[in-house]
Amino acid sequence: MAPIIDETHDPKLESWVESANEPGTDFPIQNLPYSVWNTTNLNFQGDHVLVPIGDQFLDLDELSEAKLLNESLFQPFHYGDLDDGARSLMAIAQSPIHVRRSLRKRLVALLSGEDASLRDDSKLRERCLISREDVLNDGVPICIQSRDYTDFYASLHHATNVGSMFRPDNPLLPNYKHIPIGYHGRASSIVVSGTDVRRPVGQQAPTEDGGSPGFGPCKLLDYEMEMGAIIAQGNELGESISIEDAEDHILGMCILNDWSARDLQKWEYVPLGPFLAKNFASTVSPYVVTMEALAPFRCGAFERDGSDPQPLPYMDSEGNRESGGIDITVEVWLSSAQMRDKGMDPIKLSQGSFKDMYWTIAQMVTHHTVNGCNLQPGDLLGSGTISGPTRGARGSLLELTWDGDPFAEPPVLVPGTQRTPIELPTGEERKFLADGDEVIMKAYCERDGFRRIGFGECRGIITPARSV
Ligand code: MN
Numbered sequence: 245m246a247p248i249i250d251e252t253h254d255p256k257l258e259s260w261v262e263s264a265n266e267p268g269t270d271f272p273i274q275n276l277p278y279s280v281w282n283t284t285n286l287n288f289q290g291d292h293v294l295v296p297i298g299d300q301f302l303d304l305d306e307l308s309e310a311k312l313l314n315e316s317l318f319q320p321f322h323y324g325d326l327d328d329g330a331r332s333l334m335a336i337a338q339s340p341i342h343v344r345r346s347l348r349k350r351l352v353a354l355l356s357g358e359d360a361s362l363r364d365d366s367k368l369r370e371r372c373l374i375s376r377e378d379v380l381n382d383g384v385p386i387c388i389q390s391r392d393y394t395d396f397y398a399s400l401h402h403a404t405n406v407g408s409m410f411r412p413d414n415p416l417l418p419n420y421k422h423i424p425i426g427y428h429g430r431a432s433s434i435v436v437s438g439t440d441v442r443r444p445v446g447q448q449a450p451t452e453d454g455g456s457p458g459f460g461p462c463k464l465l466d467y468e469m470e471m472g473a474i475i476a477q478g479n480e481l482g483e484s485i486s487i488e489d490a491e492d493h494i495l496g497m498c499i500l501n502d503w504s505a506r507d508l509q510k511w512e513y514v515p516l517g518p519f520l521a522k523n524f525a526s527t528v529s530p531y532v533v534t535m536e537a538l539a540p541f542r543c544g545a546f547e548r549d550g551s552d553p554q555p556l557p558y559m560d561s562e563g564n565r566e567s568g569g570i571d572i573t574v575e576v577w578l579s580s581a582q583m584r585d586k587g588m589d590p591i592k593l594s595q596g597s598f599k600d601m602y603w604t605i606a607q608m609v610t611h612h613t614v615n616g617c618n619l620q621p622g623d624l625l626g627s628g629t630i631s632g633p634t635r636g637a638r639g640s641l642l643e644l645t646w647d648g649d650p651f652a653e654p655p656v657l658v659p660g661t662q663r664t665p666i667e668l669p670t671g672e673e674r675k676f677l678a679d680g681d682e683v684i685m686k687a688y689c690e691r692d693g694f695r696r697i698g699f700g701e702c703r704g705i706i707t708p709a710r711s712v
């Protein structure tokens with residue numbers, strides 16, 4: 245499972261698509277994530293698989309039509325006259341890892357000019373490259389086709405923060421350092437970046453013991469900054485995926501916002517865990533950054549200190565210890581409706597890193613299947629809120645506006661009700677999200693000696709609850 249660094253990661257590799265060579269771009273030739281877009285006004289009708297490169301998109305369906313992509317690497321699906329890009333992407337996900345690596349190498353050859361057939365043919369270029377602006381203006385991103393969605397709780401810092409609010413003396417439950425905690429989410433309400441999110445309605449805990457629960461629009465609406473892993477090849481029911489093979493079963497990663505209704509959650513979560521507080525919407529970014537593209541940014545798994553238990557052997561391997569982690573910088577930004585009206589830029593709320601997660605993606609995949617549960621291509625695994633050791637690295641408002649600090653010496657453990665609001669440049673204050681707020685999540689990888697790659701953005705605006 246060792247991540248392979250090869251010629252496709254060479255920082256000197258450039259594309260003839262000039263904008264891909266700009267240092268700040270999310271999409272240099274070293275990245276090449278997959279996305280699916282629907283459009284009626286551009287080159288094509290229906291859904292195509294598009295690979296962002298600089299300020300352009302490379303159209304894999306058109307490349308294939310033009311016989312520049314072998315059928316063994318990419319198979320476009322059609323329904324009559326309409327192209328079905330979502331199914332074509334699933335076909336990529338289902339191909340063995342060596343085929344996915346070959347597809348990446350083929351795209352690099354075409355975009356670097358090592359194979360000049362696209363670069364030197366203006367008609368082909370016009371057909372296979374679409375400007376980012378046109379796609380964003382006229383196209384709609386299509387969500388990855390996940391049949392199932394599981395959300396984990398893999399950040400020790402997040403679990404400790406949240407645990408401290410509810411159980412100040414005993415923040416971490418005894419199972420935490422032995423199993424990656426997770427719950428089964430809902431695939432039907434996964435939406436793609438840019439989709440509005442309606443404030444949910446539901447039950448809230450009674451204000452006094454033995455009283456009746458409240459009912460109405462959520463009062464404590466929150467986001468959770470997470471990364472999602474998209475499953476490639478699955479496993480048969482009854483079989484499991486070993487820690488050594490786990491990463492071959494992952495197509496890649498995207499940004500995930502696990503919107504959370506904290507007041508609904510507090511009342512409903514005992515004893516079976518999250519339900520309606522989570523399943524009203526989960527937003528994903530449109531680009532799947534492949535595990536191959538992430539290879540240069542791998543790091544060791546979370547370093548367990550002497551008092552931490554070692555993982556059981558089925559979740560432990562040398563490879564996982566040495567390179568199971570990924571150094572992905574994650575940022576959360578906010579803009580209120582008033583800020584947008586006044587032309588103000590969004591403000592940054594937090595910045596953390598995926599390398600701080602206690603459990604690795606491979607451990608989550610292995611643990612998920614150890615009992616014989618079958619993962620399927622396209623399934624989404626959420627990492628859990630990514631929080632770090634400092635206040636500025638907290639990945640949810642629940643933690644960010646909380647006054648406690650379980651890592652301070654001596655620890656400051658105060659009940660979860662004490663909160664300092666975040667001040668917005670308009671003078672508005674936020675402890676939780678208000679209607680009209682837009683949450684913008686970004687993620688990228690940087691490392692000396694390699695090209696920076698990015699995940700694009702994951703956005704969503706909160707709209708008012710339906711009337712009850
Ligand atoms: Mn979550």
